Amino acid sequence: MEPLITHTGQAVALRRDDIDTDQIVPAEYCKRVVKSGYADALFARWRQEPDFVLNRPAHAGATVLLAGRNFGIGSSREHAVWALKDGGFVAVVASGFGDIFRRNAMNNGLIPVDQPVEVVQELMAEAERDPSFTLTVDLQQLRLVVGGRSWPFEAEQRARELLLQGLDTIELTMRRGELIEAYERRRPSWLPTVPVGSGSEHATGGAR
Amino acid sequence: MTTEAPATLAEKLWETHVVHRADGEPDLLYIDLHLTHEATSPQAFDGLRLTGRAVRRPELTLALEDHNVPTDSTVIEDPVSRLQIDTLRRNCETHGIELYQLGHRRQGIVHVVGPQLGLVQPGMAVVCGDSHTSTHGAFGALAFGIGTSDVEHVLATQCLAISRPRTMAVEFTGELPPGTGAKDLILALIAEIGANGGQGYVIEYRGAAVRALSMEARMTLCNMSIEAGARAGLVAPDETTFAYLKGRPHAPQGADWDAAVAHWRTLRTDDGAAFDRTVELDVSGLSPLVTWGTNPSQAVPLSGRVPAPASFTDPAERVAAERALQYMDLTPGTPLREVPIDVVFLGSCTNGRIEDLRVAAEVLRGRRVAGTTRLLVVPGSVQVREQAEQEGLDRVFLDAGAEWRLPGCSMCLGMNTDRLTGPQRSASTSNRNYEGRQGATARTHLVSPVVAAATAVAGRLSAPADLG
Structure with missing residues (x-):
């Protein structure tokens, strides 16, 4: 992944609380087996309303999504994060995130910026007044910056470092191979395994 | 154990799975069982292919076809769905992963099949690319949903680097009235604490009303922990749990069974252990609940x-x-x-x-x-x-x-x-x-x-x- 240190971009306000990942990407789009090309899936049902904020030409270039409380709850579908990225977004500023969404976002370089409701409200009002309203998400300093004002935000330290350096998290875990092997030797022997064929005595053979 | 500070069940489960811990890093956690299905795995297997990585422990992953299958036939007509199913079959074949496909006698929803086979046992760490993985907490297992990047991580390493969640106790006091059940119990809790009330927490469900629930009812309860926003839900294992597991295809047998049960009996929150948050809910006045809105917290009798x-x-x-x-x-x-x-x-x-x-x-x-x-x-x-x-x-x-x-x-x-x-x-x-x-x-x-x-x-x- 490309290193991500700081991002400055146009913000758009989506004034809704409790936006679940079914709204971000409806399930029918989760039939696909690819990881990109989900721009058409992003808020697909809401986009059918002509006046939906993301349909307005003035917001076409937005890269920072301002949303209400509790963003990205529900289904674990990472498609929601892929779609936001394919839709041009680099950060989401909201008051609270679903735990799985937050993790998926960091795994893909979409920055979840958790802010108090008052801050988000203030930013939303400005984005609605001026569609060219721009803000900066500084992952190095962990600050959200608008003109002379700024607010701190939190990010899991390791996930942040990985993004800053563009590192592969799986590679880092694989470097712990000896520790993993040592752990595996300590595991109780009764723990279950499901090798191929373990359910075959029950197979009907009618599978297509 | 007796010399250690009192710990919650969630903390015990977490600690026993830590492979590596260092300052400024999330814990590296070992995963005992990974369940997977057609909808959230194709891109993870693609990632392995692109990086030339193997599946570390294929025998610790079980795949099922559940999300995108018809329920009126075992023939998939839609070509897009067909491709998704075929992709799972090919990936399982390539990596040597057991798959119960459409038409197999063990096929079904991941969160129904895993427990039925005795694959989910107390003390285990279980993940799946599905938010309702919280279901398996009913066994006193640490079980949570993950995204596709983490599915790839688990396939490649059998581990996840993850920060320890906070702990919440939900104490259900009183006895469930006739006509109500686990579904009403969890809807009542979500209505009480909200769709984000559990965010960042592992919930342990406690109290006599929980003890009285069957394993299947406990699964219903833990299943919707995610609708309260929680990472996971747990019920400490007890005789009900052991009776459910005994004799299941993947449950320990003989001397292993005795050793396992002896260990499982230690899996409870110690007296005096502190939770980050405690919620009490009297269930004796509960009546059947129904949602009226568009999020699960919007429920009334x-x-x-x-x-x-x-x-x-x-x-x-x-x-x-x-x-x-x-x-x-x-x-x-x-x-x-x-x-x-x-x-x-x-x-x-x-x-x-x-x-x-x-x-x-x-x-x-x-x-x-x-x-x-x-x-x-x-x-x-x-x-x-x-x-x-x-x-x-x-x-x-x-x-x-x-x-x-x-x-x-x-x-x-x-x-x-x-x-x-x-x-x-x-x-x-x-x-x-x-x-x-x-x-x-x-x-x-x-x-x-x-x-x-x-x-x-x-x-x-x-x-x-x-x-x-």
């Missing part, structure tokens, strides 16, 4: 009325209620019992187990589904379906005019061919009433299995007691 947005003091909740009522096409003040229902869905990883089918069949026995209503009964697995047929429950459903279908996620999520059409309104035993969840403009009321069955008979939201 079935005996109640559609609430007025003005009754919410929090402005955000008021706005959400207005929007929800508009979407649901409901008028404030309407008694819930007067809301007509087009389709009743009995099934899902929340309520698609044999006990759910039994209690629903009891309500339907000798009765008919209303002429204006369609009832789909979708067993959670082939094993559940066969068990139900042995007990003659299929006859009860068919005689009542219901559809007796094949296992799968079905109408829970609007992905496969089972969907509501247009503005149809459902009473559903599933877990999410989000906008468009069961169909693009569909309206969902979440209910328990007995309320679902009674609703199918009455043609409007009803409890068995209403049927006379």
Whole structure:
């Protein structure tokens, strides 16, 4: 992944609380087996309303999504994060995130910026007044910056470092191979395994 | 252990899975069992292919076909769905992963099949690319949903680098009244703490009302922990757990069984252990609940009325209620019992187990589904379906005019061919009433299995007691 240190971009306000990942990407789009090309899936049902904020030409270039409380709850579908990225977004500023969404976002370089409701409200009002309203998400300093004002935000330290350096998290875990092997030797022997064929005595053979 | 500080069950489960811990890093956690399915795994396997990585422990992953399969046939007509299923089959073949595919006697919903086979045991760490993995916490296992990047991570390393969540105790006091069950219990909790009340927490469900629940009911309870926003839900294992597991295909046997049970008995929160948050809920006054809105926290007793947005003091909740009522096409003040229902869905990883089918069949026995209503009964697995047929429950459903279908996620999520059409309104035993969840403009009321069955008979939201 490309290193991500700081991002400055146009913000758009989506004034809704409790936006679940079914709204971000409806399930029918989760039939696909690819990881990109989900721009058409992003808020697909809401986009059918002509006046939906993301349909307005003035917001076409937005890269920072301002949303209400509790963003990205529900289904674990990472498609929601892929779609936001394919839709041009680099950060989401909201008051609270679903735990799985937050993790998926960091795994893909979409920055979840958790802010108090008052801050988000203030930013939303400005984005609605001026569609060219721009803000900066500084992952190095962990600050959200608008003109002379700024607010701190939190990010899991390791996930942040990985993004800053563009590192592969799986590679880092694989470097712990000896520790993993040592752990595996300590595991109780009764723990279950499901090798191929373990359910075959029950197979009907009618599978297509 | 006795010299150590008192610990919660969640902390014990966490600590026993730590492979590596260092300052400034998340813990590296070992995963005992990884469940996977067609919908969230293709891109993870692609990632392995692109990086030339192997699956570290293929025998610790089990794959199932559940999200995107039809429940009226074992033939997949839709080419896009077919490709997704074929992709899973190819990936499992390539990496040597056991797969119970459509038509196999062990096929079904991941969260129904895993426990049935005895694959989920107390003390284990279980993950799956599905948020309802919280189900498995019913066994006193640490179980949580992950995204596709983490699925790839687990396939490659059998580990996850993850920060320890906070702990919450939910103490259910009092005894569940007749006519109510685990579904009402969890809906009541979500209504109390909100759809984000559990965010960042692992919840441990405690109290006599939880002890009295069967394993299947505990699974229903833990299943919807995610609808409270929690990472996971847990119930400490006890005799009920051990009795459920004994003799299952993957349960320990002989001396292993004794060793396992001795260990499992230590898996409880120590006296004096501190939780980050504690919530108490008296369940003795509970009655069957039904959701009226578009998020699972928007629930009221079935005996109640559609609430007025003005009754919410929090402005955000008021706005959400207005929007929800508009979407649901409901008028404030309407008694819930007067809301007509087009389709009743009995099934899902929340309520698609044999006990759910039994209690629903009891309500339907000798009765008919209303002429204006369609009832789909979708067993959670082939094993559940066969068990139900042995007990003659299929006859009860068919005689009542219901559809007796094949296992799968079905109408829970609007992905496969089972969907509501247009503005149809459902009473559903599933877990999410989000906008468009069961169909693009569909309206969902979440209910328990007995309320679902009674609703199918009455043609409007009803409890068995209403049927006379």
